[in-house]
Amino acid sequence: MYYTYILYSKKLSKYYVGQTQDLEQRLIDHNVGRTKYAKKGIPWDLVYYFELSTRSEAIKLETRIKSRGIKRFLTGLGIIIPNN
Numbered sequence: 001m002y003y004t005y006i007l008y009s010k011k012l013s014k015y016y017v018g019q020t021q022d023l024e025q026r027l028i029d030h031n032v033g034r035t036k037y038a039k040k041g042i043p044w045d046l047v048y049y050f051e052l053s054t055r056s057e058a059i060k061l062e063t064r065i066k067s068r069g070i071k072r073f074l075t076g077l078g079i080i081i082p083n084n
Contacts, residue, residue, distance in 0.1 A: 009041030
């Protein structure tokens with residue numbers, strides 16, 4: 001199982017989209033600052049995730065979300081956006 005996930009940082013008022021095979025560990029990684037960009041936005045909140053069968057599907061969805069714009073993508077799904 002693979003996941004495409006969307007995170008939100010209140011500190012930065014920004015969204016982040018990524019894909020992983022281990023969603024729980026990846027969220028931990030973001031919140032301990034294991035990546036340069038993630039350090040700036042701690043704490044990151046999980047807004048939404050999708051379960052997919054293959055990594056290829058997860059990457060395609062990640063790309064589609066990024067090209068549409070994360071906030072716009074969520075709004076299109078009817079997902080309530082956190083107050084900025």
